[in-house]
Amino acid sequence: MELVERHIIKPNHRFYREADRLSLLCKNIYNSANYIYRQNFFARQQTNALAVYHALKTSHDYKSLPAKVAQSTLGLMIKAWTSYYLGARNYQEDTTKFKAAPKIPHYKGSRERTREEGRYVVVFNCQAVSKKALKKGYYRSSGTNIWLPSKVISLLEIRIVPKVGCYVVEVFSEKLEQPLQINQRVAAIGLGLNNLATLTYNVPGLVPTIYEGQGVKSRNQYCNQVSSALKSLLPVAQKNRKKVAQLWHKRNCKVDYYLYTTSSAIIKGLVNHQMGLLAIGGNDDFKDGINTGKVNNQNFPCIPHCRFVQML
Secondary structure, three states: OEEEEEEEEOOOOOOHHHHHHHHHHHHHHHHHHHHHHHHHHHOOOOOOHHHHHHHHOOOHHHHHOOHHHHHHHHHHHHHHHHHHHHHHHHHHHOHHHOOOOOOOOOOOOOOOOOOOOOOOOEEEEHHHEOHHHHHOOEEEEOOOOOEEEOOOOOEEEEEEEEEOOEEEEEEEEEOOOOOOOOOOOEEEEEEOOOEEEEEEEOOOOOOOEEEEOHHHHHHHHHHHHHHHHHHOOOOOOOOOOHHHHHHHHHHHHHHHHHHHHHHHHHHHHHHHOOOOEEEEOOOOOOOOOOOOOHHHHHHOOOOOHHHHHHHO
């Protein structure tokens, strides 16, 4: 089982500039590699990953990054194109599995600003992190000045993920799973809006449990109202502003915290009741094209139920 420890680096953080520099360099390498792949794709030629590496290893962006980070970025580029070819093959076999035809990977950043504002994820594998620092209670990635406290001992990798208005440092670790006890005790969950999760059991005497969703609903409604008011003050050509980005970042953090605590409480309760199976009710694409009124359309589709299910 993989566990993730998250650290949020805001613009006033001491390591924000370093994280932004690394993310910018990874974006440049990603776009350079993607250019070679795209040109060969349009020319109907097969791209050799080793040839792409030799073409970019002498570039300024590649040399400015630790070698393992630059290689990880090229590896992510290979995964993106491999996923495209796999999706295109499956699309030709059965189009009903897709909503639209798969598209080739695009460049990071907008064309109007010549890709300058684009950023990409920075990946440090376990070999690019100081093991001595981990034993002292913090991690330090090689070739950078970033160090943060951590409780992780067995490290898999570290990612610096660019978000709107901040960077999120994700520390991945691995934990051994305990063997499950298979029995006939079953719990079922129904997802909703006012009641985020409603649990019922097939065990006589166990009272159903309700976890309210008013906290997520009210926070989402507040963000919709404030965001609409702020966007109405923008010029016609401008689509976003810094205050709107900060508003939604706070909203996402609070929603994530609520979902994490709720899912943790549900799992602890199931373990205490010795449940052997958890069934979750849901339908594929049950929010697409929904029309339940103006108010509900603003609340229900914005609640991340699929992510809540993944947490469980």
